[in-house]
Amino acid sequence: xxxxxxxxxxxxxxxxxxxxxxxxxxxxxxxxxxxxxxxxxxxxxxxxxxxxxxxxxxxxxxxxxxxxxxxxxxxxxxxxxxxxxxxxxxxxxxxxxxxxxxxxxxxxxxxxxxxxxxxxxxxxxxxxxxxxxxxxxxxxxxxxxxxxxxxxxxxxxxxxxxxxxxxxxxxxxxxxxxxxxxxxxxxxxxxxxxxxxxxxxxxxxxxxxxxxx
Numbered sequence: 466x467x468x469x470x471x472x473x474x475x476x477x478x479x480x481x482x483x484x485x486x487x488x489x490x491x492x493x494x495x496x497x498x499x500x501x502x503x504x505x506x507x508x509x510x511x512x513x514x515x516x517x518x519x520x521x522x523x524x525x526x527x528x529x530x531x532x533x534x535x536x537x538x539x540x541x542x543x544x545x546x547x548x549x550x551x552x553x554x555x556x557x558x559x560x561x562x563x564x565x566x567x568x569x570x571x572x573x574x575x576x577x578x579x580x581x582x583x584x585x586x587x588x589x590x591x592x593x594x595x596x597x598x599x600x601x602x603x604x605x606x607x608x609x610x611x612x613x614x615x616x617x618x619x620x621x622x623x624x625x626x627x628x629x630x631x632x633x634x635x636x637x638x639x640x641x642x643x644x645x646x647x648x649x650x651x652x653x654x655x656x657x658x659x660x661x662x663x664x665x666x667x668x669x670x671x672x673x674x675x676x677x678x
Contacts, residue, residue, distance in 0.1 A: 615663035
Protein backbone atom coordinates (compact mmCIF):
# COMPACT_ATOMS: atom_id res chain seq x y z
CA UNK A 466 0.00 0.00 0.00
CA UNK A 467 1.41 3.37 -1.05
CA UNK A 468 1.10 6.30 1.32
CA UNK A 469 0.04 9.51 -0.37
CA UNK A 470 2.80 12.15 -0.42
CA UNK A 471 0.46 14.70 1.17
CA UNK A 472 -0.13 12.39 4.13
CA UNK A 473 3.60 11.82 4.50
CA UNK A 474 4.18 15.57 4.52
CA UNK A 475 1.50 16.07 7.18
CA UNK A 476 3.02 13.32 9.31
CA UNK A 477 6.47 14.87 8.99
CA UNK A 478 5.07 18.28 9.90
CA UNK A 479 3.39 16.88 13.03
CA UNK A 480 6.60 15.14 14.06
CA UNK A 481 8.55 18.38 13.59
CA UNK A 482 5.99 20.30 15.61
CA UNK A 483 6.08 17.75 18.43
CA UNK A 484 9.89 17.85 18.42
CA UNK A 485 9.90 21.66 18.62
CA UNK A 486 7.48 21.61 21.57
CA UNK A 487 9.52 18.95 23.39
CA UNK A 488 12.79 20.86 22.98
CA UNK A 489 11.16 24.20 23.84
CA UNK A 490 9.69 22.71 27.02
CA UNK A 491 13.09 21.36 28.07
CA UNK A 492 14.83 24.62 27.19
CA UNK A 493 12.33 26.82 29.02
CA UNK A 494 12.61 24.54 32.06
CA UNK A 495 16.39 24.89 32.00
CA UNK A 496 16.89 28.53 30.99
CA UNK A 497 13.56 30.26 31.53
CA UNK A 498 11.55 32.31 29.06
CA UNK A 499 14.37 34.69 28.12
CA UNK A 500 15.88 32.07 25.83
CA UNK A 501 15.79 33.14 22.18
CA UNK A 502 13.79 31.51 19.42
CA UNK A 503 17.10 31.06 17.57
CA UNK A 504 18.45 28.96 20.45
CA UNK A 505 15.34 26.78 20.45
CA UNK A 506 15.66 26.32 16.69
CA UNK A 507 19.34 25.39 17.08
CA UNK A 508 18.60 22.82 19.77
CA UNK A 509 15.75 21.37 17.74
CA UNK A 510 17.87 21.12 14.60
CA UNK A 511 15.58 23.22 12.41
CA UNK A 512 16.05 26.59 10.79
CA UNK A 513 14.76 29.70 12.52
CA UNK A 514 12.45 30.32 9.57
CA UNK A 515 10.92 26.86 10.02
CA UNK A 516 10.35 27.55 13.71
CA UNK A 517 8.62 30.85 12.94
CA UNK A 518 6.40 29.19 10.33
CA UNK A 519 5.16 26.83 13.04
CA UNK A 520 5.02 29.44 15.80
CA UNK A 521 4.93 33.03 14.48
CA UNK A 522 5.71 34.50 17.93
CA UNK A 523 7.27 33.34 21.16
CA UNK A 524 3.86 33.87 22.77
CA UNK A 525 2.39 31.23 20.48
CA UNK A 526 5.16 28.79 21.37
CA UNK A 527 4.86 29.43 25.12
CA UNK A 528 1.09 28.95 24.97
CA UNK A 529 1.38 25.54 23.33
CA UNK A 530 4.32 24.42 25.46
CA UNK A 531 2.52 25.07 28.74
CA UNK A 532 -1.00 24.04 27.74
CA UNK A 533 -0.59 20.69 29.48
CA UNK A 534 0.76 22.39 32.60
CA UNK A 535 -2.30 24.60 32.85
CA UNK A 536 -4.53 21.56 32.43
CA UNK A 537 -2.55 19.83 35.18
CA UNK A 538 -3.24 22.78 37.50
CA UNK A 539 -6.96 22.48 36.83
CA UNK A 540 -6.86 18.72 37.40
CA UNK A 541 -5.09 19.32 40.71
CA UNK A 542 -7.88 21.50 42.09
CA UNK A 543 -10.47 19.03 40.79
CA UNK A 544 -8.72 16.25 42.74
CA UNK A 545 -8.48 18.44 45.85
CA UNK A 546 -12.20 19.27 45.81
CA UNK A 547 -13.06 15.61 45.27
CA UNK A 548 -11.07 14.54 48.37
CA UNK A 549 -13.53 13.75 51.21
CA UNK A 550 -11.01 15.27 53.64
CA UNK A 551 -10.98 19.00 52.78
CA UNK A 552 -7.81 19.73 54.77
CA UNK A 553 -5.91 16.97 53.00
CA UNK A 554 -7.25 18.23 49.68
CA UNK A 555 -6.23 21.80 50.56
CA UNK A 556 -2.69 20.80 51.56
CA UNK A 557 -2.28 18.53 48.56
CA UNK A 558 -3.29 21.30 46.17
CA UNK A 559 -0.73 23.73 47.60
CA UNK A 560 2.03 21.11 47.61
CA UNK A 561 1.41 19.97 44.02
CA UNK A 562 1.17 23.44 42.47
CA UNK A 563 4.25 24.70 44.29
CA UNK A 564 6.17 21.55 43.32
CA UNK A 565 5.18 22.13 39.71
CA UNK A 566 6.55 25.67 39.95
CA UNK A 567 9.81 24.44 41.50
CA UNK A 568 10.41 21.74 38.90
CA UNK A 569 10.11 23.96 35.84
CA UNK A 570 11.80 27.38 35.62
CA UNK A 571 9.93 28.30 32.44
CA UNK A 572 6.54 27.48 33.92
CA UNK A 573 7.39 29.41 37.07
CA UNK A 574 8.06 32.53 34.99
CA UNK A 575 4.95 31.98 32.89
CA UNK A 576 2.91 31.45 36.04
CA UNK A 577 3.51 34.94 37.39
CA UNK A 578 4.60 37.13 34.48
CA UNK A 579 4.60 35.70 30.99
CA UNK A 580 3.58 37.44 27.80
CA UNK A 581 0.53 39.58 27.12
CA UNK A 582 -2.00 37.17 25.68
CA UNK A 583 0.06 34.07 26.31
CA UNK A 584 -1.39 31.26 28.39
CA UNK A 585 -4.79 32.91 28.15
CA UNK A 586 -6.82 30.25 29.88
CA UNK A 587 -9.44 32.47 31.48
CA UNK A 588 -12.05 29.73 31.35
CA UNK A 589 -9.83 27.40 33.37
CA UNK A 590 -8.92 30.15 35.82
CA UNK A 591 -12.61 30.86 36.34
CA UNK A 592 -13.02 27.22 37.36
CA UNK A 593 -10.09 27.21 39.78
CA UNK A 594 -11.15 30.20 41.86
CA UNK A 595 -14.67 29.04 42.85
CA UNK A 596 -13.49 25.47 43.40
CA UNK A 597 -10.69 26.63 45.69
CA UNK A 598 -13.14 28.89 47.52
CA UNK A 599 -15.41 25.89 48.06
CA UNK A 600 -12.48 23.81 49.29
CA UNK A 601 -11.36 26.45 51.80
CA UNK A 602 -14.91 26.87 53.09
CA UNK A 603 -15.13 23.13 53.76
CA UNK A 604 -11.70 23.08 55.44
CA UNK A 605 -12.74 25.98 57.68
CA UNK A 606 -16.04 24.28 58.53
CA UNK A 607 -14.09 21.16 59.48
CA UNK A 608 -12.08 23.25 61.95
CA UNK A 609 -8.79 22.60 60.17
CA UNK A 610 -8.13 25.82 58.22
CA UNK A 611 -7.83 29.11 60.08
CA UNK A 612 -10.98 31.20 59.81
CA UNK A 613 -9.23 34.31 58.49
CA UNK A 614 -7.55 32.57 55.53
CA UNK A 615 -8.32 34.63 52.41
CA UNK A 616 -8.01 33.96 48.70
CA UNK A 617 -5.24 36.56 48.52
CA UNK A 618 -3.16 34.38 50.83
CA UNK A 619 -3.02 31.76 48.09
CA UNK A 620 -1.71 34.36 45.63
CA UNK A 621 0.95 35.49 48.12
CA UNK A 622 2.01 31.88 48.68
CA UNK A 623 2.52 31.28 44.95
CA UNK A 624 4.40 34.55 44.44
CA UNK A 625 6.64 33.92 47.45
CA UNK A 626 7.32 30.40 46.24
CA UNK A 627 8.41 31.78 42.87
CA UNK A 628 10.78 34.18 44.61
CA UNK A 629 12.33 31.39 46.68
CA UNK A 630 12.81 29.27 43.56
CA UNK A 631 14.44 32.15 41.67
CA UNK A 632 16.81 32.95 44.54
CA UNK A 633 17.82 29.36 45.28
CA UNK A 634 18.00 27.61 41.95
CA UNK A 635 20.50 24.96 43.08
CA UNK A 636 18.10 23.67 45.73
CA UNK A 637 14.81 25.04 44.44
CA UNK A 638 12.68 21.96 44.98
CA UNK A 639 13.93 21.28 48.52
CA UNK A 640 13.61 24.95 49.49
CA UNK A 641 10.10 25.10 48.05
CA UNK A 642 8.97 21.98 49.93
CA UNK A 643 10.24 23.39 53.23
CA UNK A 644 8.61 26.77 52.61
CA UNK A 645 5.26 25.19 51.73
CA UNK A 646 5.42 23.00 54.85
CA UNK A 647 6.01 26.12 56.95
CA UNK A 648 3.05 27.86 55.32
CA UNK A 649 0.72 24.89 55.73
CA UNK A 650 1.49 24.86 59.46
CA UNK A 651 0.69 28.59 59.64
CA UNK A 652 -2.64 27.98 57.89
CA UNK A 653 -3.83 25.54 60.56
CA UNK A 654 -6.75 26.66 62.70
CA UNK A 655 -5.17 25.18 65.80
CA UNK A 656 -3.52 27.88 67.94
CA UNK A 657 -4.11 30.50 65.24
CA UNK A 658 -3.44 34.07 66.38
CA UNK A 659 -5.09 37.17 64.84
CA UNK A 660 -3.42 38.51 61.69
CA UNK A 661 -3.37 41.95 60.02
CA UNK A 662 -6.17 42.46 57.45
CA UNK A 663 -5.96 40.35 54.30
CA UNK A 664 -4.35 41.91 51.23
CA UNK A 665 -6.53 41.83 48.09
CA UNK A 666 -4.05 39.99 45.88
CA UNK A 667 -5.36 38.01 42.94
CA UNK A 668 -4.06 34.72 41.65
CA UNK A 669 -0.93 35.29 39.55
CA UNK A 670 -2.03 35.65 35.95
CA UNK A 671 -0.43 33.45 33.34
CA UNK A 672 -0.72 36.32 30.89
CA UNK A 673 0.24 39.45 32.86
CA UNK A 674 3.18 41.86 32.65
CA UNK A 675 5.40 42.48 29.70
CA UNK A 676 7.20 40.31 27.22
CA UNK A 677 10.69 39.18 28.16
CA UNK A 678 11.76 40.27 24.66
